[in-house]
Amino acid sequence: MHKRLLIFPLLLTLFLLLAACQPPPAPTVAPPEAPTPTAVLEPTAAPPPAVTEKVVISEVLGGIKGNNNYEFIELYNPGSAPLDLDGWSLAYRLGTSEEDIPVYQWRGKTLLPGQGHYLLARAGQDVGVTPDAAFEQALNTFNGGLALYKPDGEIADRLGWGKAPEAFTEGTAAEAMANGVSLERNPGGEAGNAADSDDNAADFTLQEAPHPQNSGSPLTPAVAQRLTIAVAAPEQAEPGSQFEYSLLVGNETGQDVHDVVVEFLLPAGLTIGDLPANVSASDQDTILWTLETLADGDEATISIPVTLPWTYMTAVAHSANIQAADWPDVAVAGPAITAIAGGVIPVATARDLQGAELTVEGVATMYTGGYYAGGGNTKFYLQDDTGGMQVQVFGGEDVVDIKIGDRVRVHGEIGVYRGARQIVPILVPDDVEILAKATPDTIPAPQPVSIADAATDKETLPGDLVQVEGLVSRVEEFSYSYEIDLNDDDGVTLGLYVDKLTNIGVEIIETGKLYRAKGILELRDGKLQLYPRLQSDLQEVFPPILLITADAPNTVQPGQTLSYAATIFNHTAAPMTNIRVEATLPAEGVTVESISEGGVQEGDAIVWTLPELPGDGAQVSVTYTATVSELAEGAILSDGFSATADQWPEAAESGELITFVGDTVPIWAIQGPGASSPYVLDRLSVKGVITGVFPDLDGLFIQETDTDDDPNTSAGLFVNLSQVAGQPA
Known part of the structure; x- marks a missing residue:
């Protein structure tokens, strides 16, 4: 009668005994006497097992009908003590070859039981018994040979079959195998595989019922005690x-x-x-x-x-x-x-698993369609708590639509393109799953980093949504992009790559100004660059001043209502009090209709007095409307708005406002007298005479018939038609 002693209690533990390693018969109920007492010893290293030098190749199968990869190689230890295979290796030769082809090399402690077996199976094949290890090299059923090498390079055993290589054969070669027929060392089966007369033909027999055994299979011959x-x-x-x-x-x-x-x-x-x-x-x-x-x-x-x-x-x-x-x-x-396998891998870990097929999950930090991904393709970025990564979707254009803030799960293969780590979905669009649509609460916030870190940290920051701040030192346009350089106080430069597919305008960005930039930091050909996504990703950082901006329509028709608006910003750290805002009315052509709360007309001006405006960029707006005279023509001019405060006595001014009567803005006004147009990012209409059509440039030139005669402006304008259907051929 067996007694069972539980040294460590387990709840609902299932012992999954390996195939061919059967448990003892089910125990009967133990008698009432106390179990044999067990004491705890101070653990010591296990003494090394006795070493036996005898290991032989015991069975080989080179494939079955319909599956040439169904292969295994079995070893046998005829001694009573286990042998450590660390440093041993197995090689293969074709019948006519003199070159060793590596099959397997053991690294680290690997015990082959005494009177037991060790099973190598072809990778990915289920041979009915759990293999101890797997190999990749295909075996030829009809001719070939195997050699088992000791760590010192001495051959421990050889098996040649069919037209076998002489160097890998003992005596006469064994018969050639057939599909589903193995070669097994005698005596075979429960009697073990100890026969070794140094003659393969005598020691091996064709076995029509292959019987692979692993290190956990019953010992052969069987050992009772x-x-x-x-x-x-x-x-x-x-x-x-x-x-x-x-x-x-x-x-x-x-x-x-x-x-x-x-x-x-x-x-x-x-x-x-x-x-x-x-x-x-x-x-x-x-x-x-x-x-x-x-x-x-x-x-x-x-x-x-x-x-x-x-x-x-x-x-x-x-x-x-x-x-x-x-x-x-x-x-x-x-x-x-x-x-x-399976599950979701953290992005930072997935980035290092090149060639692996896996699944990642995170919040989209970049939408599809904003970064160029090749014809018919699209890409986006996602990020979890560990890092970010590019998702390159081949064939995904117009099929995969991701918004910033979407929660997305992607299954695919990890790779690298021009230095950028990416995951490539395998089945499109099935491998890109939107788990939850974006909401205002899911829009990811960028990680503030220094320009120095953003320009040098190639290990932890690539793929992440980050925010940097620096002085603009370069703004340059190329065919498909704009490039902007930001410098820190130490002169370290970070390049910004503005893909024109994002429709981000950079015309108002000037060198020497301080900007805060957000976007995806990514490696491209070994260089870190920041890729803005939205117009709002590029924000000018103002000094601690009182600032006022104003706006009026570009055009208006006689008799229509004209709206003027001003926004006052307090960019200092402290609140400002008694803010006085003054709007100078146009000299002629308009009649005031309405004034926003707190404003009163005083002669040819409207004045608002605001009790307080908090600091750190807080803002407030004022407006008024006026009716344009039916007889108005040309342009309606206003000196704009100004603002002062107790803490800022020097007036901040918005600059002149000009509205043209009619439905177009003159070319000379669009060109302006400065280096850039005063209408950057504005929507407007213009008219002129076509002076040249240039299909290679996707546009044409027009010229006005009436000009302002100002040598600092221009009467000609290039019209870019690249985004217009039916552009001139």
């Missing part, structure tokens, strides 16, 4: 998640055993959680569990909690073993394989 160990783990888990390895050990030796040490090798990349009191980690990847006594017939179990890395990988727990001071043999567990 033994220690047992099995490791169970989930077959799949998501990156960043947690699970537990379950270790189950048993004593079937026929006697109590003492000073028991169980060794578990943690797969690389996993992090150990809190361990039970009698379990310790001797180094980063070796866990030791000690038992003072394990009574005959008893079983014990523990759980090893682990946290998975934020990456896709396959975690293989192998070579777990149990030994006791008063029992000669070491038992080895079969592999426990967990595929770490």
